[in-house]
Amino acid sequence: MRRIFALQFPTRTLAASLMLAGASLGMAQAQTSATIGMQLEPPHLDPTAGAAAAIDEVVYANVFEGLTRYRSDGSVAPALAESWDISDDGLTYTFHLHAGVTFHDGSALNAEDVKFSLDRARAEDSTNAQKALFAGIEAVEAVDDTTVKVTLSAPDGAFVTKMAWGDAVILAPESVEQAATAPVGSGPFKFDRWVRGDRVELVRNPDYWGDAVALESATFKFISDPNAAFAAVMAGDIDAFPGYPAPETLAAFEADPRFDVVVGSTEGETILSTNNKAEALSDVRVREAIAHAINRQEIIDGAMFGFGTPIGTHFAPHNPDYVDLTGQSNYDPERSKELLKAAGYENGLTLTLKLPPPSYARRGGEIVAAQLRAVGIETEISNLEWAQWLEQVFRGKDFDLTIVSHTEPMDINIYARPGYYFQYDKAEFQDLMKALDVEADPAKRSALLKQAQKMIADDYVNGYLFQLARAGVVNAKLKGLWQNAPTQANDLTAVHWQ
Amino acid sequence: MLAFLTARLLTMIASLLVASLVIFIMLDLVPGDPASLMLGLNATPEALAALREQLGLDGPWPQRYLAWIAGLLRGDFGLSYTYRVPVSGLIIERLAISLPLALYALGLTVVIAFPVGMIAAATRRSWGDVSIMGLTQLGIAMPNFWFAIQLQVLFALVLRWLPAGSFPGWQDGLWPALTALTLPAIALALPQASILARVMRSSVLETLHQDYMRSARAKGLSAAGALVKHGLRNALIPVLTILGLQFAFLLAGAIIIENVFYLSGLGNLVFKAISQRDLIVVRSCVMVLVFAVIAVNTLVDLTYGLVDPRLRKH
């Protein structure tokens, strides 16, 4: 046994040598470029034709811009649209564009391009992954070069927010074909080259219409293996890894003055999704039993090494309208057992637990399984790739339980879709969402949202685990990256070396 | 010799055809729809149908197979579903890493295995031999990815002698590229070298017992002289076979090592393409790998002719 204690030494020597090496590394760094690590490589770079978060993480706000944009605190700000007017009936939005904006290829960005982009997104043959964002648009009209009028079929309080999504960025008709491989946008960075499987390189756009950016160039490097990510950051190959995939190693970076560990929130509600139409799970008592069997803190500690905020409903805790309902589904295994007994499962229950690849799901799944076992629910775990998960769980609805993080902002409305994979079908909730859609008054909206949060928590639709934290490791001298992730983006506009 | 060559070539083509059919059918059976993967959770059915048609995912399989083969013959591997760029370009880009890595590892394998195997054979049953053989057993027993991680921690993170991973490309010169490939090459080569050294040793020992070695001694050659002049070339024949297999393995088997050292090689491409159901890429990559194996085997067969005149006639 003595021998194994000796294994500890490399850790200490490692930390020491890393500190020494830190100084020299900083000196050698070219101070006008930055390398950003990402776990997933985008399949292509057209944010209007794919759902992959990685697309936006590269191009959002850097290469492409929309009419409006998210800021790091989650609020929506003007982007290409300087300002906008909303008609009294809430049906007509008139956007006023910045004058003199050009695309990277030198052509001017005008109202026609906006009309083209929005029409393309909502067209019959559109391959936009978030087509629903544009469903409410009835007509788009280019009034003059810098004015666009959008007419909605019904009032939509969130329309300006929807236009801030990456899926709503503005492209030129002449370059739309190449957007997937060599995107031409209007943002502060131009696409330079893409070494597939390895990295995407961007360079500063000297003709940018807005404030000039500090970085001359930026590289997004794709490293999927968490261990490789650790090695790359430690070795200094990567200046910042905002969505760092190995939370268990963050302690090492915290102890190292070369690095800052940045923990922010995301829009990712991580839930134990429950198939509400599955035999046993259609019984609310069983779902409640599961909720009480779960020890959220243990999952956050075990799977995320402490990074994450417990949630009791499908809503982001940093949102002003959030209601903390965690107490309603507190950890109470005895209550679980009683509920199960009441539901007729005192002799046990076996459920499938299908887990997609991210570590929150894989690790969390093992812990959830252990916790459920403690109250008498056996789980059969199967680890799935995303493709299989989509096929079996999301489309096929062939599952009892799964763990997934819903990263779209403000997506509580998915509970209003009876055909959605967890199959929650409640007319009252659907009415609630309809009311929300047409409500523009902020106070009333807030009340409706709180009511919705409570309703799904009362029904124990899913097991609500935690809000996914966005833990990133950043070179201590690199400043200006977003702390939170209101949308999936690595906005480099404010990034600079100290 | 010409007859032998054409026969080998015909067998090779036939094998490739059968292999292509097997690959195609196998991949057709893999469930998972690339279109829905690309459009994500909120995609509408119409959008999916539109994309499916764009990607050419519809149609009966024999028709799609023939289209694929026809494309291959023209050097057109099709467009990647996800990347939307020609597959051939992707493969060539990746081979620029995988091929040098495989060759580097193969070179290391030979450089380590040949002398080690010969020394062990020459000093058989001595303590040197026993410890060399013990070490090779250890080399074979190590999972190479585990070994790779240990190498990475030690040489890249603690000692900082070599980069932890990534490949800078060849444009910055030979040196950075080589240093970047050194750790992965070692991780790949050591188990292979262990295997080859053992083969080398037993192959050399085998020749030591041949009659012609006694003839050589009777001519006045020393034991070592006989080994070098008559034993080696004969011992090389089984070694060549193994070497051919190893090259094929190194080209395709580096997937996990590429992961550890975040290299974007061919293995990495296949791995990602499978998880993204970019089956057109998977299909072509597997085909390229199978082609490589069959080509290398054919090459090894032809090399036998050079080493062994007995095979030249047929």
Add this chain to the structure above:
Amino acid sequence: MSLLDFQGLEVAIRGQTILRPLNFQIQPGEIYGLVGESGSGKSMTALAAMGLLPNGSQTRGKIELEGQDLLALPERRMRNLRGKALGMIFQEPMTALNPVQPVGQQVAETLLVHGVSSKREAMDRAGDRLERVGLAGDKTGLARFPHELSGGQRQRVCIAMAIALRPKLLIADEPTTALDVSTQAQILELLKELVEDEGMALMLITHDLAVVAQMAQRVAVMNQGEIVEQGRTEDVFCQQSHPYTRRLFAASTHKPARAAKVEERPVLAVEGLSHAYPKTRPHPFAPRPSFQAVDAISFQLRQGESLGLVGESGCGKSTLSRLILGLEPRQQGNLSLDDQSLAPGEALGRRLRRSLQVVFQDPAGSFNPRHRVERIVAEPFHLLDKRPSDWRARVEKALLAVGLSAEDRHKFPHEFSGGQRQRIAIARALIIRPKIIVLDEAVSALDVSIRATILDLLADLQREYGLAYLFISHDLSVVEAIADRVMVMRAGQIVEHGPTADVMGNPQHPYTRALLAAVPRIPDHLRPPAQTEQSS
């Protein structure tokens, strides 16, 4: 002074004594015969002289080459003598040459190793030497690879390698044992010539008394690591003062007493049997050429009769035996067995197989090493509908009939000597009382003394059971000893066929005549008077 002087040489390998004190001398320019059966230590004697004993050998005594003790020489100096003063050729020419090197280079290497000439010169001299041994010494001759040469040609290359530097002594260890008789005669002739022309001495190691009789001036007879008798060839051959020498002589000229009654009825008849093997295509689209291994052969074998089939390697005799045994489907020609005629392609049924059994050459490969003798001998019972209930008793009886004990049935084959194993094989062939036994080189691998006892056994069994033998062999003298009639086979055809005495005494076909002429015989003047009487 003698050229090579063995003074009390003793050799032990890993503690086991191989050679007891040996004392003999070889004079310059003479041919010295070392004769003995396998395991007598004659090869070890040669290897000791070359300094090439296996690892772990211990030696005592002296081997002096012109007064210099070879055993005391360091390896470096010994190496200088090998190839230069001492040349050696081995039994297996097929494997004695490096398969991946042209023969010219291999001959030239002898010169290069000793640094006596430049590379160019060495090749020239290699050409000369190859010509001297009867091979083409031009460019193409030098560039040929061993696999392109026949066995006899390869042995010539080995000789050229050994004599390239005109050694004082050439050691030839069974140089012709692996060769056909006609080739053997040529190689022996070559060796004789070389000794005369080059003035070197030859130490000829062989198991064949006739070869020694033809070649050697002086001879030593070895048995179990000892020289039991030595002297001038005439003296040793005529006087045979040691009992072992006498036994060896008797065995090598042994003719079993045969008194089987030959019936007229043929038990086996072959009519126009032909067989061709496909060869590899010269190119992928060419028609497949074939090789006619057996070409329209017809003969009959009568009950109680021994029919000999002789031929050199590659003449098709093993294919013929396979066809008769039904191991290969017959392409052409009828086979009738026990009055039942089978058309081409028609397989032997179990019933017919009962009358036909076989004994093969290799005593080691003839048995499943994991089965006990009992199970091995009982295997042919498979041909009966049911294994007889008294099968153990029958196995015992068969073992007793071949001169083994009943207890031997519990042993494994590796616990027996080569001769005993051949007895087991015969017992196995006998067990279901066949009418015919095919003896496919059945005694070729045996030492002469054992061979003689097996031949006696075969004769006894024939008399007792009225067996018919088809005796296939490359060795004319063996066939002569046992066969009533003999067939001479060459290139798939029977070239001569008749009663043994006629064929041997008055051969008609030129091939038979050449074959007979090539067989080494002990000349009459070297036979002791008593032996001449005994053999007649």
Add this chain to the structure above:
Amino acid sequence: MMPVRSRRRQIPLALVLGLALTSLFVVLALVSFIWTPYDVTKLDVANRMQLPSAAHWLGTDNIGRDILAMIMVGTRTSIAVALVAVGVGVGLGLPLGLLAASRHGSLLDEAIMRSNDLVFAFPSLVIAILITAAFGPSAFNAILAIGIFNIPVFARLSRSAALSLWQLDYLRFAQTAGKGVARISLEHILPNILNILIVQMTIQFSLGILAESGLSYIGLGVQPPTPSLGRMLADNRTLTALAPHLTLIPGMAIVLIVLGLNLLGDGLRDLTDPKLARQR
């Protein structure tokens, strides 16, 4: 004078070492059926990543499971997967090889051998990934993926071994005794190639354990909560630099099992084939 060596037949050192190591792990695996120091599914997040101590002899992993317990059960899993995969290889490869040898030179022989070559030409890891992609990762599919590539190994080996036996006289004799090809294959060939089969089985067995660990490492092997040595490496791989014992211990376990099996194979070969033993 050269030293005299004793003629006593030595039991190879490799055999002794290999047998010791292999039986150690087999015993560990067997004991795990009736006893493990802790329940392998019991989490103790508060006490995770502990170094070896009296309470946890080999420490705890990243979610607080006892490493010794996981090694014991993981060994069992790894052995089971590799064993069945070898079984698949022998079960299909051996009959194919024997069949091909008995019909040497026939079209069937050619077809069997060509398909073997074809399987060999496929990159095994890629196919394994494809299989799990198609049917989902599971122990069964891992076995399938590893087993498929064992088939040609055993087919080839048994064919060439059987072919050399078919040259022997006792097989010819068995034919003259009227025995059919199938019966001869079973009665005469199988027992005599068993020793080389067993040697190859130990080799493939150890390769199977390595392959399972590789598949599990990329998440395609045995699924949680069943522990496997490869998944232990995968689960803890990011902690290699911070808590080395988490990957060192399962890594060493794999090394030792595979080493044990390889030594066992070597030793067995030396023991059963004295000719080779002399050379080695």
